[in-house]
Amino acid sequence: AQSVTQLGSHVSVSEGALVLLRCNYSSSVPPYLFWYVQYPNQGLQLLLKYTSAATLVKGINGFEAEFKKSETSFHLTKPSAHMSDAAEYFCAVSAPTNAGKSTFGDGTTLTVKP
Amino acid sequence: DAMVIQNPRYQVTQFGKPVTLSCSQTLNHNVMYWYQQKSSQAPKLLFHYYDKDFNNEADTPDNFQSRRPNTSFCFLDIRSPGLGDAAMYLCATSRDRISGVNNEQFFGPGTRLTVL
Numbered sequence: 001a002q003s004v005t006q007l008g009s010h011v012s013v014s015e016g017a018l019v020l021l022r023c024n025y026s027s028s029v030p031p032y033l034f035w036y037v038q039y040p041n042q043g044l045q046l047l048l049k050y051t052s053a054a055t056l057v058k059g060i061n062g063f064e065a066e067f068k069k070s071e072t073s074f075h076l077t078k079p080s081a082h083m084s085d086a087a088e089y090f091c092a093v094s095a096p097t098n099a100g101k102s103t104f105g106d107g108t109t110l111t112v113k114p
Numbered sequence: 115d116a117m118v119i120q121n122p123r124y125q126v127t128q129f130g131k132p133v134t135l136s137c138s139q140t141l142n143h144n145v146m147y148w149y150q151q152k153s154s155q156a157p158k159l160l161f162h163y164y165d166k167d168f169n170n171e172a173d174t175p176d177n178f179q180s181r182r183p184n185t186s187f188c189f190l191d192i193r194s195p196g197l198g199d200a201a202m203y204l205c206a207t208s209r210d211r212i213s214g215v216n217n218e219q220f221f222g223p224g225t226r227l228t229v230l
Contacts, residue, residue, distance in 0.1 A: 009154075034218065043118070043204055043221035044157070090156060102219060104156040 002027040002093045006105035014113045019063075019078040021108045023091035026072065033074040034092040034102065035065055044090060050074060061085070086112045117141070118222035120205050126228045127195050135190040135225045137205030146188040147219065148180060149204040157204055163188060192227075200229045 007022040025031055032051050036044040048059025055067040065076045074091060088109050094102040119138045127133040137146065145164050149157035161170045163182045177199070179191040192199055203226075206219040 036221075041202075041224070041226065043120075043223045044206075044219075045221070046218060049218055088154075101159060101162070106156050107154070109154075 002031065002095055002103050004091050004093050004103055004105035006089075006091050006108050008108055009106065010109045010111065012111040012113060013081045015083055016080050019076070019081045019085065019110065021076040021089050021091075021110065023065075023074045023076065023105060024072050025074060025091070025093045027093055027095050029095045031093045031095055033065075033067060034094070035059065035063070035074075035076050036090045036092060036104075037061075038088040038090065038107075040087075047076070047089075081110075081112045083112050083114065086110055118205055118207055118220050120203075120222035120225050122225060123223060124226050124228070126230060127192075128230050129197065130194045133192050133195055133227065135192075135203050135205075135227070137188045137190070137222055138186050139205075139207045139220075140186070141207055141209075141220060142185060143207035143209050143220070144185075145208045145210065146182060147206040147208070148178075148188070148190050149206065150199075151202045151204055151224070153201075160190070195227070195229045197229050200227055202226050 003026045005024045034049045035047040037047050038044045047063050048057045050057050050067045058064045063078045065074050088107045090107050091105040092102040121136045147162040148160045151157045159171050160174045177193050182188045202224045204224045205222040208219045
């Protein structure tokens with residue numbers, strides 16, 4: 001079985017401040033982890049993915065995430081928030097033993113204040 | 115550009131009137147997924163096709179059906195929409211489902227369904 005918990009359904013930061021969105025996972029086998037972003041009335045776009053290579057993963061738009069097995073975490077960060085980062089962010093986990101299906105977290109809404 | 119296309123982007127139907135949502139892909143991926151996403155919630159997987167092999171989620175209501183006539187197209191049929199079926203419906207594809215490396219999902223823009 002696999003699951004994802006995103007801590008904090010809403011996160012608000014000031015423009016230029018650090019962005020930290022938290023994700024903890026549970027998986028009975030080594031997981032593959034993803035972060036997706038969703039803008040209003042649009043589909044999900046992949047930000048980055050962890051597939052058992054480097055534990056620090058760099059993605060698009062200046063985002064990165066670090067896989068920490070000991071903490072079962074895959075938190076998303078960005079050093080300096082931009083107004084255009086305001087969106088919904090979803091963490092997802094998948095495993096080869098689950099027919100590759102992804103399980104999504106409930107999402108975190110990021111608000112960026114000017 | 116290779117992509118996932120959903121038509122229409124917005125669909126309005128009446129309570130109980132069948133509706134079909136369309137998804138097409140130019141990625142030549144083996145797997146196509148249909149998700150239901152309600153406001154401020156995570157996408158919920160309804161079913162997926164691995165090539166022609168249909169895989170229904172255990173909790174997907176019988177009211178929801180799907181067809182995949184060929185690799186490129188997949189349809190979501192809602193036989194008798196209820197008010198609770200109003201949602202965003204997302205189509206996604208992935209190259210494969212066996213290897214996690216290849217099951218990165220590519221999403222379409224979604225169809226927002228309104229039921230009157």
